[in-house]
Amino acid sequence: MTTDALTDRPDAEHAAALWPAPQAPGPLDATVEVPGSKSLMNRYLVLAALADSPSRLRGALRSRDTLLMAAALRALGIGVEDAPGTTSDWVVTPGSLSGGSDVDCGLAGTVMRFLPAVAALAEGPVRFDGDPHARVRPMGPVLRALRALEVPVDEHGEPGHLPFTVTGRGRVRGGHVDVDASGSSQFVSGLLLAAARFEQGLTLRHTGPTLPSLPHIEMTVDVLRAAGVTVDDSRPTIWRVEPGTIAGRDVRVEPDLSNAAPFLCAAMIAGGTVRVPGWPAQTTQPGGLLPGILERMGATTRLDGDVLAVTGTGRIHGLDLDLHAAGELTPTIAALAALADSPTRIRGVAHLRGHETDRLAALSTEITRLGGQAEQTSDGLVITPRPLTGGTVRTYADHRMATAGALLGLAVPGVRVEDVATTAKTIPDFVGLWSGMLG
Numbered sequence: 011m012t013t014d015a016l017t018d019r020p021d022a023e024h025a026a027a028l029w030p031a032p033q034a035p036g037p038l039d040a041t042v043e044v045p046g047s048k049s050l051m052n053r054y055l056v057l058a059a060l061a062d063s064p065s066r067l068r069g070a071l072r073s074r075d076t077l078l079m080a081a082a083l084r085a086l087g088i089g090v091e092d093a094p095g096t097t098s099d100w101v102v103t104p105g106s107l108s109g110g111s112d113v114d115c116g117l118a119g120t121v122m123r124f125l126p127a128v129a130a131l132a133e134g135p136v137r138f139d140g141d142p143h144a145r146v147r148p149m150g151p152v153l154r155a156l157r158a159l160e161v162p163v164d165e166h167g168e169p170g171h172l173p174f175t176v177t178g179r180g181r182v183r184g185g186h187v188d189v190d191a192s193g194s195s196q197f198v199s200g201l202l203l204a205a206a207r208f209e210q211g212l213t214l215r216h217t218g219p220t221l222p223s224l225p226h227i228e229m230t231v232d233v234l235r236a237a238g239v240t241v242d243d244s245r246p247t248i249w250r251v252e253p254g255t256i257a258g259r260d261v262r263v264e265p266d267l268s269n270a271a272p273f274l275c276a277a278m279i280a281g282g283t284v285r286v287p288g289w290p291a292q293t294t295q296p297g298g299l300l301p302g303i304l305e306r307m308g309a310t311t312r313l314d315g316d317v318l319a320v321t322g323t324g325r326i327h328g329l330d331l332d333l334h335a336a337g338e339l340t341p342t343i344a345a346l347a348a349l350a351d352s353p354t355r356i357r358g359v360a361h362l363r364g365h366e367t368d369r370l371a372a373l374s375t376e377i378t379r380l381g382g383q384a385e386q387t388s389d390g391l392v393i394t395p396r397p398l399t400g401g402t403v404r405t406y407a408d409h410r411m412a413t414a415g416a417l418l419g420l421a422v423p424g425v426r427v428e429d430v431a432t433t434a435k436t437i438p439d440f441v442g443l444w445s446g447m448l449g
């Protein structure tokens with residue numbers, strides 16, 4: 011498999027480029043094939059690397075985050091290749107994990123939070139680093155947990171952040187560990203994913219005041235169980251993973267429902283209908299909450315077989331919404347809220363300050379720049395709709411700021427989105443899919 015330009019660090023030229031976001035030509039009537047879920051993909055890749063036999067991932071997502079995960083696993087000695095004759099399926103061949111390598115995390119939370127525990131199982135040092143924006147994302151709870159499990163960790167910069175080195179000894183004893191995951195659910199997921207390979211497994215207790223993105227932890231538990239691992243999640247905020255083998259699997263990756271969100275929301279702004287095929291009947295993706303949220307904001311939604319259709323009128327209603335379970339939907343919902351007919355309050359997402367950028371600050375600044383009103387609260391945003399005017403939407407290396415800018419541009423003439431290429435983090439060819447939808 012070739013690692014292509016998608017894994018490159020963003021350069022200044024990228025960052026400065028401005029994309030004129032197209033206005034909606036009228037009501038939409040489109041079907042959009044949304045690529046695979048980055049959250050499922052990167053979990054499947056990690057489990058396949060730790061499994062006892064090869065795995066096949068069907069409908070693999072080829073985006074910056076998944077290519078970085080593949081490259082990192084290869085550096086650790088794992089085979090990750092296109093299946094013969096296709097680029098849509100990947101084959102992962104597990105092997106013994108070797109150290110002496112560097113992991114480029116890019117800006118991927120799933121790479122920087124999931125792989126340190128895998129590196130702990132390798133023989134030798136593994137150095138982790140990433141983009142400039144990645145160096146400010148919180149890592150402390152993962153590093154403290156590894157140290158508590160007697161895995162040596164050396165920090166090379168600001169404590170609790172990239173860059174750092176994990177020195178694996180080929181084995182981790184495991185046992186019990188306390189983790190404050192109020193900053194990110196990924197602190198829990200990263201440890202649970204590797205825990206079946208620890209000699210004593212792992213009992214992990216979350217100690218913080220809040221726990222974001224519970225569906226993503228349920229997704230971790232779900233994929234572990236599907237690979238034959240015994241997990242007890244019967245006590246809230248305590249997880250027990252029994253030691254044992256992880257089975258190789260043949261799986262199809264669900265479409266990324268959080269990346270479906272901007273397309274579905276486009277129908278609410280432009281009017282008309284947007285359909286997304288492959289919508290799972292049941293899912294642990296937080297995007298599964300979308301139909302309910304969009305209905306509350308004025309959409310009509312219908313699931314016909316596996317096709318989700320969202321129909322809008324151009325009229326959007328504000329609402330009071332706790333998004334702690336689905337924080338990654340915030341930029342999309344905030345863009346809708348800025349175009350609504352009444353105010354919106356988004357709560358429960360203080361942890362978004364540690365995402366690709368401080369998303370609460372970024373959304374407030376950029377909506378305000380276009381003439382809107384969006385105030386930060388301690389754990390969210392209050393957005394009061396006002397007539398917007400065109401201008402540049404800055405994206406701060408954040409793919410979801412770019413897709414939020416595209417949504418605003420549907421309704422507001424003259425919106426230019428900075429660095430739309432940042433969408434490649436989780437979705438290849440966003441611009442192509444967006445113009446295809448607009449017809």
Ligand SMILES: O=C(O)C1=C[C@@H](OP(=O)(O)O)[C@@H](O)[C@H](O)C1
Pocket residue numbers: 048049050119120193194195196199222223226337338361
């Ligand atoms: O485990 C995962 O795949 C993710 C968990 C969530 O992280 P946080 O809990 O840090 O919000 C989510 O926002 C992120 O996009 C993906």
Ligand SMILES: C=C(OP(=O)(O)O)C(=O)O
Pocket residue numbers: 117118119120338365366410436
């Ligand atoms: C928070 C996100 O990503 P990451 O996996 O890098 O945390 C996101 O995709 O919205």
